[in-house]
Amino acid sequence: MSLRIVVSSVSSDAHMWNLVYLQLLLEEAGHEVTNLGVCPPDGTVMDACRGADRPDLLVLSTVNGHGHLDGLRLIRALRRDPELAALPVVIGGKLGVRGADAEEGGRLLDAGFDAVFNESEEPAGRTLAAFGDFLAKLAQTVAVREPLVVGAPH
Amino acid sequence: MPRFADFVRTATAAGRLVVQPRMGFGELARMRAGLTAVRDCRATTIGTVTLDSYTRVGDYASARRALREGAELNGFPLLAHGAGTVRDLLREVSGDAFPVQIRHGSPLPLDLFRTMVAAGVDATEGGPVSYCLPYGRVPLPEAADNWARCSELAARAPDPMHLETFGGCMLGQLCPPSLLVALSVLEAMFFHEHGLRSISLSYAQQVHLGQDLEALAALRELAAERLPGVQWHVTLYTYMGVFPRTPIGSYRLVEDSVRLAVHSGTERLIVKTPAEARRIPAIEENAEALEFADAVARQAAADCADTNCPPPTRTGLLTEARTLIDATLELGRAVGSALVTAFARGVLDVPYCLHRDNANAARAVIDERGMLGWSKAGGMPVTVRDSDAVCTSPLTADRLTTMLAYNERRYDREDLVGSLLRSSA
Numbered sequence: 001m002s003l004r005i006v007v008s009s010v011s012s013d014a015h016m017w018n019l020v021y022l023q024l025l026l027e028e029a030g031h032e033v034t035n036l037g038v039c040p041p042d043g044t045v046m047d048a049c050r051g052a053d054r055p056d057l058l059v060l061s062t063v064n065g066h067g068h069l070d071g072l073r074l075i076r077a078l079r080r081d082p083e084l085a086a087l088p089v090v091i092g093g094k095l096g097v098r099g100a101d102a103e104e105g106g107r108l109l110d111a112g113f114d115a116v117f118n119e120s121e122e123p124a125g126r127t128l129a130a131f132g133d134f135l136a137k138l139a140q141t142v143a144v145r146e147p148l149v150v151g152a153p154h
Numbered sequence: 155m156p157r158f159a160d161f162v163r164t165a166t167a168a169g170r171l172v173v174q175p176r177m178g179f180g181e182l183a184r185m186r187a188g189l190t191a192v193r194d195c196r197a198t199t200i201g202t203v204t205l206d207s208y209t210r211v212g213d214y215a216s217a218r219r220a221l222r223e224g225a226e227l228n229g230f231p232l233l234a235h236g237a238g239t240v241r242d243l244l245r246e247v248s249g250d251a252f253p254v255q256i257r258h259g260s261p262l263p264l265d266l267f268r269t270m271v272a273a274g275v276d277a278t279e280g281g282p283v284s285y286c287l288p289y290g291r292v293p294l295p296e297a298a299d300n301w302a303r304c305s306e307l308a309a310r311a312p313d314p315m316h317l318e319t320f321g322g323c324m325l326g327q328l329c330p331p332s333l334l335v336a337l338s339v340l341e342a343m344f345f346h347e348h349g350l351r352s353i354s355l356s357y358a359q360q361v362h363l364g365q366d367l368e369a370l371a372a373l374r375e376l377a378a379e380r381l382p383g384v385q386w387h388v389t390l391y392t393y394m395g396v397f398p399r400t401p402i403g404s405y406r407l408v409e410d411s412v413r414l415a416v417h418s419g420t421e422r423l424i425v426k427t428p429a430e431a432r433r434i435p436a437i438e439e440n441a442e443a444l445e446f447a448d449a450v451a452r453q454a455a456a457d458c459a460d461t462n463c464p465p466p467t468r469t470g471l472l473t474e475a476r477t478l479i480d481a482t483l484e485l486g487r488a489v490g491s492a493l494v495t496a497f498a499r500g501v502l503d504v505p506y507c508l509h510r511d512n513a514n515a516a517r518a519v520i521d522e523r524g525m526l527g528w529s530k531a532g533g534m535p536v537t538v539r540d541s542d543a544v545c546t547s548p549l550t551a552d553r554l555t556t557m558l559a560y561n562e563r564r565y566d567r568e569d570l571v572g573s574l575l576r577s578s579a
Contacts, residue, residue, distance in 0.1 A: 012213065
C-alpha cells in the first residue's frame, strides 16, 4: 500500500540532507512524497496537511537539537486543530542538544506524536528499521481503511 | 584595515595558521568562558560567537523566551542579549591580539548587522546565496537586497567590518568544488561591489586532497583576478559533512584539513571537534581541537619546507569555475542581480538543494576516482564525465547515504580493528 507522506523539517532547523534522503527512501518504497524543505513555519506545515492535501502521514525530521522544543510546539498546535488532531505524525533525528534523552522522547509522545525516532538513542540503522516497521504497520491500517476499489482493472 | 584582517596578516607573515572554532552558547557567562578559553589556548586563535537557530531565522521572541526560561539554546542569541551587552562582552575578552567573528547563517541578517555594528563587532560572514539557498525559505531576490544593505552598513561602520563568504560550503558536502569556488568568488565580488574592502573567501574541505588543493589554488587565482584593491585571504573549513564517529577518525580528518590549509597557503582554518558528530562540543573540547590543529600546522609547515607539498590534481577546475563566474556575470549589470538571474535560469544550480529558487536539476556524485564530479549538469556550463560508471548510474537513497558517509567511512576504518582499540582493560 502506497502512502501519501509529507516530509518536513521544523521551524528553526535548516538541515537539508536528512530531508533529501528521506524523500528518496520513501519514494523508493513506493510512497508519494511532498517535501516541504527546511525551516517551515508551523502554519506552513499545518496547511500542507489540510483538506484535499491531507497526507496519510506527516514525517518531521530534525537534527539541530531544537526538535524537542519545536516539535513539542508543533504537535500541540496540530493536536488542538480539529482537522489535524487524528493525523498520524512522527518525528525523528537528533532531537536535543545533549544527545540521548529518554525524558524528551516521552514528553513528545505524551504531547501527541505517534512515534519518536531519536537517532542518538541507538545505532541509526536500528532507528531506521523501527521507522520502516512503523511505515509497514501504517500502510496496513490505511489499506484496511481504504479497501481496493472492487472491479478496478487489473 | 580592520583588526581582524590585520591579525590574520600578521600571523601569516609569521608563518602561523590562524585557527578558529565554531562555538556559541546561550548564556552570557558560558559564552564569555568559551571565548576566554579560545583566547588563552596554545594556538594562534580568533574567537567565534555562533548564533542560535532562533536568532538565525529572526524568531527573536523564542530566543528571548528560551533565555528567560533557562532552556538550552544551540548558540548565542545576539539580539536577545542586545548590543550593549555584546559590546561589553567583546571589550572584556577581545582585542587587537584576539579579534572575534560572529557566525550566524541568516538569509535576512539586517537586524543582526545593525546590532553587530552597534556592538563594534570585528567580523562576520555569510552571503546572499550561501545563507539563503541552503538555510531557509526566503526568496533569493529578497536575500540579495537584504545582504546588499548589510554589506553597505558593514562597510560604513565606524570601524569597517571584515566579511567572509560562506559560498565555499554549499550544503556542506556533495557540491563539486568548481561551483564552490565560483560562488565564493561571486559572493566576494558582491561584498566588494557594496563597499567592503576587507574580505575573506571560504572553501570547505571535501573528499579528495588533490582536488581540494586544485580548488584552493583556483580560488586564490580568481580572487586575485576579480578583487582588485581588496585585502583578501582564504578561510578553509574542516569538513562540514557527516563526520567520523570515532575520536581517531575525527582527529585524522581534522589533521587532514590542517595539512590542506598549510599546503594550499590558506591563512585561516575553522576547526571542527571530534564531539561534533554527536552533539554541540564543550568549551574544553573546542580548545583541545584548536591546540591539536596548531600542533599539526607547525609540523605540516616544517614538512612542506623539507619536502614537496602534495600536488594538486589537474582536472580543469579553474576553467570550469571561471566559466561559471563569467556565465553568471553576463546575466546582470550588478553581481546581485546576475546571481538572482543565474539561479532563476539554472546557470547556477546547487545539487540537491530544495530551495524554490534553486533549479535542483544538477546532480553531483563522488566519482570512480574518489573526487566530486557532476552526474547531471542541469543548465550549468559544466562537464559530466560520461565515461565514469558512478556518474551515469541512477541515484538511490542508499547511494546517497553511501556518498554522504564517504569521509565518515574512510576515516573510521579503525572500526574494523575495533577490538584492538577497545581492549583497554
